[in-house]
Amino acid sequence: MNRLFGSAIGAALLLAATGLPATASAKTLVLEGSDATSYHQDTNYTSQLFGYLKEGSSKPVLVFGSVNLTHAPGDTVYTNDLSTLDFTTYSAVYIQSPGGCCDDNRTGALTYQSEIATFYAAGGSLAIQDYQGGDWGSILSFNAPSSVIGGYGGGAGGAGCFDTETFNATGLAKGFTQPGSLGCWGHQAYAMSYFAPLGFISLVDSNNGLGSKPSDYSSFLALGGSLGTPVTPGGIPEPATWAMMIVGFGLAGSALRRRSAALIAA
Structure with a gap:
């Protein structure tokens, strides 16, 4: 016996x-409707975001863009060339808005879509600043229509510059703190009616000027990974x-x- x-x-x-696989819990996809990192250089948020994206890894975050983030970790690397992107070198890729505000860098990212897709599939985290939907080729498995994007560049309406963001209980539990007023913390917000069925959770609630749906739009979405997944009450297995x-x-x-x-x- x-x-x-x-x-x-x-x-x-x-x-x-x-x-x-060892990397199964080490990839998170973040859709961020803010330029608090690149344009406003927000102290707490920038360091918290990059710590979040690292998911405990000692490897640096690679910023696809040229705007230096004053409050990012000292090992952060900046580049405009992802042709040699290697998962073993970096913990995450942060696709930065051109010039730091206010559009996503979809055109630039599509040039390296196969490299980014391979990096993410291998277990690296990925974040898109000021995400505005559209076709991201092989980088994303969905093609969010403009109608589910509120604010700047979106088709759902609402203010294109707002300071109504609120880090909800999930966001606070993930290590973020409520930011002070920046005058314009965010530019985009995303309809949870579309993104929640895809598996995304919200860390930042925002009415984004869409007063009739104050809880249905989020300015920070996370999918997958040990940090993108909600904490299960009572430790019940996922x-x-x-x-x-x-x-x-x-x-x-x-x-x-x-x-x-x-x-x-x-």
């Missing part, structure tokens, strides 16, 4: 070792974890049955 139990445990450990456990139990059961049959035959 001890040998049978040992075989089952071995199968489960083998699954744990090989069935879950669905993906349950799936892995079920497969593990199945493999362990198969190992027990094969071992039992071998012993009987002997």
